[in-house]
């Protein structure tokens with residue numbers, strides 16, 4: 025029986041993959057056999073990530089662009105498709121975070137957060153889906169957040185953008201399912217990366233460990249493996265789903 029988790033011969037574009045969750049997603053997909061395209065903005069950081077992946081036997085292409093620049097992103101996705109002859113998996117994961125109270129949250133910060141997380145998700149997934157439509161199959165995955173469904177102070181734009189991604193996931197899944205594509209999202213809880221380093225190194229660390237039933241922060245690989253599942257044939261019947269990976273934090277009344 026063929027391995028339903030094998031991605032042998034497939035290709036994937038992952039945005040925001042020079043480090044953190046995106047790198048872990050690229051590593052998981054690559055370990056399963058996919059050729060991966062590593063996007064971020066800094067070419068040196070992308071090259072370093074590609075070298076690390078190559079050391080683990082993973083074929084990695086550099087795909088530098090700013091995700092908020094839709095035209096550049098579309099051109100890069102088209103180029104990768106043309107070079108490899110296919111595009112099977114697209115993951116929109118790039119993102120940044122800022123914690124500013126609502127009453128002080130500037131409109132520019134709101135706009136840039138929506139641009140990078142949500143509008144880029146729409147434009148880049150559309151560019152990828154056009155190739156997948158022509159092939160009659162594909163997998164699209166968005167990195168959302170538990171902030172999409174759990175209120176927390178100081179992240180109004182981030183929460184709204186991630187909530188938008190969840191809604192976009194369901195809308196696209198409905199329309200693209202009949203065309204052979206699935207569209208899903210992953211909602212990570214607190215995962216130790218550069219993005220969350222200041223929280224991890226503050227008293228917030230103890231709060232996360234206390235509030236999370238498994239008693240710890242998540243590891244980037246634990247998001248990578250969730251993405252591998254959603255990208256694989258094993259998840260062919262999973263469509264329009266937001267997969268929470270948070271150690272049980274959001275279903276718990278501990279504290």
Ligand SMILES: NC(=O)c1ccc[n+]([C@@H]2O[C@H](COP(=O)([O-])OP(=O)(O)OC[C@H]3O[C@@H](n4cnc5c(N)ncnc54)[C@H](O)[C@@H]3O)[C@@H](O)[C@H]2O)c1
Pocket residue numbers: 039040041042043044045046063064065066089090091092117118119120121140167168169170211212213214215216217218219220
């Ligand atoms: N770490 C967590 O606890 C956590 C929890 C929930 C959701 N997320 C989401 O996961 C995603 C990845 O987060 P992370 O923790 O790995 O962060 P990170 O800061 O470690 O990595 C972010 C990656 O995205 C790239 N990037 C950022 N802005 C970009 C842009 N405008 N264009 C192109 N590339 C860009 C960075 O270069 C880097 O490669 C984000 O969407 C974040 O919102 C993270």
